[in-house]
Amino acid sequence: MDIKQVIKEIGRGKLHARHLDEETAAALYGAILKDEVDDLSLGAILIALRIKGEGEEELLGFYRGLEAFLPQWPALPNTLIIPSYNGARRQANMTPLLALLLHKCGVNVFLHGVHNDPTRITSAAILAAMGINPAGDIAESHQQLLETGFSFMTIDTLCPPLAKQLDLRWHLGLRNSAHTLAKLISPFVAQAGVRMTSVSHPEYLPKVTQFFRDIQAKALVSNGCEGEVYLNPQRPSAMHYVDTEANETLEILVRGVPAQTPLAANKEIATTIAWMQAVLDKHIAIPLPLREQMISCLVVCGRFGSQRDADLWLTEQGY
Structure with missing residues (x-):
């Protein structure tokens, strides 16, 4: 070349x-x-x-x-692949909460992201403080998914060459193409599971949705919050579903209304975990944008046949 x-x-x-x-x-x-x-x-x-x-x-x-540098695990039913590469800059990072709630709802969740970011609160740091450690290698992560339905892996374990490219940010002072690619990858074969991703700029939305159509991978795409996949509880955006079986991309969730429930007071790890635990224990309601996002996730990954069914079931569970 x-x-x-x-x-x-x-x-x-x-x-x-x-x-x-x-x-x-x-x-x-x-x-x-x-x-x-x-x-x-x-x-x-x-x-x-x-x-x-x-x-x-x-x-x-x-x-x-x-x-060629990624695993190619066989399909696993009801699976979501969730990336976490930005972390919290202004408000609490809700990606761990979204992943744990979906896991409690019977979804197989593979979460991947950076191990550390000195400028933000990462999902890895939040999970570590909760006693949830990343898988030590690819085989362990796969086994965790098969046995428990949940696994978290840092990118330096999942794909060391890509992690090296991500780390160049600290040398160049700018993000690079690896930051876009990391949010698109999966350890499964292309057609397996549903990938979640977020875009930071509106012009990337059609580009990313077309990418998933090209590789024949189902995906949920949104603007997210501060680069993470969860919908901003204060300014929720719409969410688009790339349905490769129906060969269409649709707005599965329209732009919603802000959360009406208490949110974490700040982004700090201890505050975030205390608030998360209150939501997981049903002492505080799930913020409405996050709940609506969950409903869409439960439908597209195959747990329920319709958003109405998923909504009713969540209500029955106390969420």
Whole structure:
């Protein structure tokens, strides 16, 4: 591969840069993950991509290059794959709560994310304080899912080469394509389970939904909250479902109303856990946007046939 030519194509600025085709993008990202690109060229590539943004074929190609570094577990019924790569900056991180509530509702949950972020409160830190530790390796995580229906794995265990790319943020001062890709991956074969993901900018919504259509993977896509997948309890967004069986993308959940129930007073771990436990123990109601999100999750992963059935069942359970 001619790295200089690649940089020339993508490094002409936002107005004049060209997107790579899928084949070239796959080869490029595979080379990056294999440490076959020198540091100077890699920095140029990452900055160029940051400036121009990934094209649809590029995103698909990068993922194809990444697939060889991921597990390919067989399908498991009623499964959700939840990424957590941003953490809390202003308000409590609710991703662990969403994952644990869905697990209590009979969903198989695979949660993956960063091990540490010195600038935010990560899901890993919250779970660790609750005594829930990440799986030590891929085999252990798979066994946890089969036996308990829940597993959390950090990206440095799930995919070390991708974790290395994520860590370049602390050297460059900017996020890179790995931060987009990490939210799209799954340890299962493409057609298995339902992947949740969030986009930070509206222009990424059609790009990401098209990506899931291209790889034939069911997915729930929303704006989320501070980069996490849970809906913002104060400014909830709509949620879109990529249904590859019906070959359609639909707005499964419209933009809702803000939560009317007490929220965690701040983002700190102790405060977050105390509030989470109160919700899990049914002392505090689930914030309405999160509850509506749960209902959609229960339907698309196959636990219930309709949102009405899921809603009624949650009410019967005291939620």
